[in-house]
Amino acid sequence: MLRVELEKSFEENKIEAIISESPQTRLWYTNIQTSDGYLVIEPNKAYLFVDGRYIEYATKNSRNAEVILLEKDVLATFLAKKNYKNIGVEKDYLKLGTFDIFKSILPKANFIELLAQKFRIKKDEDEIAKIQEACLISLQAFEEIKKVLRIGMTELEASNKLGYLMRLFGAEKESFETIIAFGANAAEPHHHPTNKKLADGDIVKIDFGAQFEGWASDITRTFFFGKPKAQELIKVLEVVTEAQRLGREAVRPGITTKEIDNICRDYIEKQGYGKFFTHSTGHGVGIDVHELPYVNKVSETTLEEGMVITVEPGIYIEGIGGVRIEDTILVTKEGSRVLSRPEDYK
Numbered sequence: 001m002l003r004v005e006l007e008k009s010f011e012e013n014k015i016e017a018i019i020s021e022s023p024q025t026r027l028w029y030t031n032i033q034t035s036d037g038y039l040v041i042e043p044n045k046a047y048l049f050v051d052g053r054y055i056e057y058a059t060k061n062s063r064n065a066e067v068i069l070l071e072k073d074v075l076a077t078f079l080a081k082k083n084y085k086n087i088g089v090e091k092d093y094l095k096l097g098t099f100d101i102f103k104s105i106l107p108k109a110n111f112i113e114l115l116a117q118k119f120r121i122k123k124d125e126d127e128i129a130k131i132q133e134a135c136l137i138s139l140q141a142f143e144e145i146k147k148v149l150r151i152g153m154t155e156l157e158a159s160n161k162l163g164y165l166m167r168l169f170g171a172e173k174e175s176f177e178t179i180i181a182f183g184a185n186a187a188e189p190h191h192h193p194t195n196k197k198l199a200d201g202d203i204v205k206i207d208f209g210a211q212f213e214g215w216a217s218d219i220t221r222t223f224f225f226g227k228p229k230a231q232e233l234i235k236v237l238e239v240v241t242e243a244q245r246l247g248r249e250a251v252r253p254g255i256t257t258k259e260i261d262n263i264c265r266d267y268i269e270k271q272g273y274g275k276f277f278t279h280s281t282g283h284g285v286g287i288d289v290h291e292l293p294y295v296n297k298v299s300e301t302t303l304e305e306g307m308v309i310t311v312e313p314g315i316y317i318e319g320i321g322g323v324r325i326e327d328t329i330l331v332t333k334e335g336s337r338v339l340s341r342p343e344d345y346k
Contacts, residue, residue, distance in 0.1 A: 001028060001064070001127075002306065006119045010043050013112045015088045017042050019079075019102060020116065022093035024287045027214045028120050030062045038075055039065065040082075049075055079105045090116035117292040121284065122306035127215060128330060128339075131285065131308055134175065134217035135328055135339045137210040141165035142221060149225060151200055155180045155193035158206075166210040175216035175289045179207035183229075186222070186321040189279055189314060201229030203237075203321040209289060216289040218310050219340045220326035236273065236315045237323050243267040244325040247281060247311040251329050251336035256302050257282075257295040257309070264313040265297070273315045276322075282310040285328050307331045308339070 009015070018041040026032055026039050030048050034057075038049040046065035050058045058067045068074065084106060089099065091113035102111070123131070145162045159180045166174060181191040182198050186205040198204070207220040228234050247264040261281040268277045282295030285308045293301035295309055303309070312326030327340045338344050 002120070002122050002124050005121060006041070007043070009088060009114055009119070013086070013088060013114070015086045015112055016084045017082070018088035018090075018114065020090055020093070021095065021098050022090055022116060024093065025090065025116050025119070027287055030058075030065045032058050032062050033214055034058070037070065040078070041065075047078070049078075076105045084109055086110045086112060088112050088114045090114055092116055115292070117284070117286075117288065120286055121292045122304060123286060123308055123330075124306070127286070128306075128308070130213050130215035131217060131328065131330075132339050134171070134210045134212040134215055135219065136342065137166055137169045137171045137212060138208055138217045138219050139340065139342070140169045141171075141210070142206065142208065142219070145206070146223075149198060149204070151198055153198050154195045155182055155185070155191075155198075156195055158198070159193040162206070162208055166208070169210075171210035171212060172214075173211050175209035175211040175218065179205070179220075181205045181322075182225075184319055184321050186323070187316045187318050189316055189322070189324070198225060199229075200226040202226075203228070203230065203233050203323070205322060205324060207324065207326065214287055216285055216287065217328050217340065218285050218289050218312075218326060219328060220312055220314075220324045222323045222325060230320050232317070233321050233323065236317070236321075239268060239271045239273060240313055240315055240323040240325050243313045244311055244327070247313060248327055248329055248336070248338060251303065251309065251311065251331060253303055253305055253331055253333070253335075257293050257299040258297065260303075260309075260311060261296050261299070264311065268313060268315065276315045276317055277313060278316060279314065282312050282326075284309055303331045305331055305333050 020039045034054045040047045048065040048067050049070040051070045159178045163174050180193050183202040202225050205222045209217040243264045264281045280296035284291040284293050314324030316322035330337045
């Protein structure tokens, strides 16, 4: 866990504590995965509140925080006693009902909205290793699913099989709902798998990722099953493959996320497919499969060592099909490492 951005939030906002209910922040700060609980972070100490279901687990495994059994009025009594005046809350995660509870306990407090994802925008070595393992699990499962694809298999069958394979190879679960699209269905960027059957010559788009110890991967691969039926998609696959290569090879410290987006988008536009590239070029990856920094037309985040992003340009032509290529990429001290292409750095 890197505390730099967290400490900046305390200093810049003059807050005494951050109160969090999000599983993401609990995992990041304490290494504990629970469905419920609260975390109170002060500049030099933190308190983790969990109920009886998790108290033994948290007491044995928590880091960076004192564990407190969450019983009736325990949190309210704790906060009332502390009587914080300036409190940070997570606007990207906080539920309205929870916020009402905080305000009722501390009616005179000043609540400052913070972006919790910003705390973990840069990853430490342990977090990077977990994302790397999530990528390796995903890729291992992908290689196996390619071996069992057959004419007549449905998108749903293939999606379920891929999810099983990722868990078989060590994933806790899928990091998001797997997207598998055959043929013309690949024209939908976020297609939900259906009972459509695979046919010879179909384009196959697979967007997949594993979760390992709470950390995610996000990868997309597109290929033809047999001899291509839609001839235009041969060119489209070539264009997206090159645009994605240009984008991922441009990742390095000092470049902005907007520039990465421009590199991919400009190439696709020059090839005549600009209007078919309908989404952003990427996003950060970590505990959330989509988190900071954004990689799009307007985001001006300057990449720094330890950030992990995706580069995923795509072209989608209704009625014909579509192509997306996506990699999970680590920004290193002098350049980048593509975590989802381990063959590139062996």
